[in-house]
Amino acid sequence: MFAVIKTGGKQYKVAEGDVFTVEKLIAEAGETVQFNEVLMLGGDKVTVGTPTVDDAAVQAEVLEQTRSKKTISFVKRRRKHSSQRKRGHRQPLTMVKITNILEKGAGKSGVKAALGTVSGAAVAAAAAKPAKATTKKAAPKKAAPKAEKAEEGKVGTAPGNLLKAPKGDKDDLKKISGVGPKLEGVLNELGVFHFWQIAEWGPEEIEYMDDRLSFKGRIERDDWIKQAGEFAEAAK
16 A cells, blocks of 8 residues: 655655655654644555545654755855855654554544644644634734744844945945945945945855845945955955
8 A cells, every 4th residue: 555645845656665754843852743644545545535535644753864965065256356155964764664544534633743843843833822712802912023023024134334424435345246236335335435344344244235235145245345355355
């Protein structure tokens, strides 16, 4: 007998005894988990779900938490001010062994559901919320959104070299690849007027400025720090 299950946005055809890896699950080695999204059951009789098979499940033992082989991402841009970036990544995975395929009784098995890191966080958040009253809806509180915005604003660390006014003539920040007149104006409003200021930023300060500019990743993607350093050196 076999089953087709869905987990981590992928589909797997499995049978009892199969050992394979899936997207990281919230479980410890030795635990038994249950995949409840069964799309098909096969054997003497084939059952196709709409989209899932009702009350069916696949149980598995967690063997270990592991990671995939490293993949390398290399990006090179040939522009007036060329840049390149190399990054490595190892995807978190969970190795499991299929122990049982249930055609019925998934809801009464009492086995922990196989949840990924994203879905598990969503379940935890939902469990933490108080149950909604069945009576009239309470008027929305205006203070809560303001508090949320205040927390969202705490990203990175503001650069310590921001200025209220330029020291002498402003540098032409548009020389930096990816900076146009509009973005230059925003940088000036934030207190950035010179190449040397940008060249001194560290990771926390880059994160802060990325958030203020609403261009997530732009500074590292276009390698502003390197460009600004070269322009600042040339201006000496």
